Every structure is written in structure tokens, then in C-alpha cells.
Amino acid sequence: MKETNTTVIKAMAILELFKAHRSLSLKKVIHLTGSPKTTVYRMILSLEESGFLRKNQHGEYELGFAFLEFGQLVKSRLDIRQVALPVMMKLKEELGEAVNLIVREGNEAIYVEKIETDKPVRVYTGIGRTAPLYAGACPRILLAHMSQDDQEKYLNQVNLNPxxxxxxxxxxxxxxxxxxxxxxxxxxxxxxxxDDSSAIAAPIMNYEGEICAGISVVGPENRFRNSETLPHFIQQVTKAAYEISNLLGWESNTY
Structure with a gap:
């Protein structure tokens, strides 16, 4: 049996309550945890002194600014390319096609990482290349998941050039x-x-549930028109996007 620190576990049990509640009184925390009043009081005082809890104007407790500080650190240290690369390599091995990672840069999509296929016939896409958001599977998945206002603004000003x-x-x-x-x-x-190229793309979400990148497999069109293999391609691409999203802190029961 692994040794555990009961003090840390009890403190985490209190903090977990604030996932579902914006603020809680001391009495409510005691009721929800079922722990003795003195124990809860000591825990809350320690969490308040550490900045993890704070009292609001109504005298109830809510999450403190320490979480904001730690959250920003985690966010800044999560390199999307570093997180996505192992998943992209696995996807390439599974499907045998090139895999692209793309992010939005203004009104364009930029390719920031790529795993090349081993097959002799391939589609060229280089890291640093840009494409309009309306064209191609991977750029378009970014556009599809933009906010409604941003999407409408983009569509109103863009010319859909072939x-x-x-x-x-x-x-x-x-x-x-x-x-x-x-x-x-x-x-x-x-x-x-x-011409004669195809791609399948899926969205990558960040810990806030917002789209932050797209992942795609790309190759000659004749390899993507097969009705027997296409469902498997779609399944694996969406699975990879889901996996990367989870690594970035995104949580959802559906995708």
C-alpha cells in the first residue's frame, strides 16, 4: 500500500468542492466534507494563508489567486508542438500518411509541425507554410471552431479565391x-x-475548451477515396486530436 499524506488529501478534498461551487461558507464546507469543524477550519486557514483560498465580500471562501498564477505557469510551459509530436508520430505509424499540426495566425493557418510519410508518392507541406482558413481540411477545422462572432467577421471580409x-x-x-x-x-x-490531394482534420482544444490547433493526415487523393479505409482514417485522426487535447488539460465526455 502506498503511503499517503492525509493532510494533503484532506486539503485537496476541500479544494475539489470549489469545482462545483463558486463560493462556500465554513459551515457548508464542514457539511460537504463531513469532517470535524476544527479540522476543516485549520485546513481552510492554511489554504487561505497560501493563497489557494480567499474570503469574498460576503465572508464566504472561494478559490484564490494562487491558482491563477500556477495556471498561467502551466499554460506558458505547455508547448503544443512538444505535446503533440509523440501523438503525431503514433498516428503516422498507424495510417502511413503524413501528419500536420497547424495553428491560427490572424486570418491564416500556419503549419508548425509535420511528420512526413515514408511512401514515395506524397503531398508537400512544409513547416512555416501558411494557408487561408477557408481552404483545406486543417485550416478549415480552425475556422469551424472559432467563436461565432469571429467566424462571421472573417467570412464577411474574406474573398474565397480558388x-x-x-x-x-x-x-x-x-x-x-x-x-x-x-x-x-x-x-x-x-x-x-x-490538386489530387486529400486531408482529414480534427480540432485540438486547450484546457479552457477553446480550439488552439488542428491535426490532419494528408496524402494523394486516391488513398483517401477508399470507402473501406476512410472511416478508420477519420477515427484515428479524431482520436489523436482528443488525446492531444487531453494532454493540454481539456476534459470532455464527448468529442
């Missing part, structure tokens, strides 16, 4: 695809950035 033979240039159709992508949790593109 990049390849399959680029979506009709805004009504693009909006339909964006809605479908957000609902399904993935998107597929064919010949949108390069």
Missing part, C-alpha cells in the same frame, strides 16, 4: 461545411490546396 480545383469559393456552401465540421468533429478536403 487555390486548387476543389477550393470552396461559395460562401453558402462553406458555411454549410463549417457547420457540419463542427457538429461531426472532423472535416475532409479534396483538391482544395493541391
Amino acid at each position: 487555390i486548387a480545383s476543389g477550393t470552396i469559393t461559395d460562401k453558402v456552401k462553406l458555411i454549410e461545411v463549417l457547420q457540419e465540421s463542427k457538429h461531426s468533429g472532423y472535416t475532409i478536403s479534396h483538391s482544395e490546396l493541391h
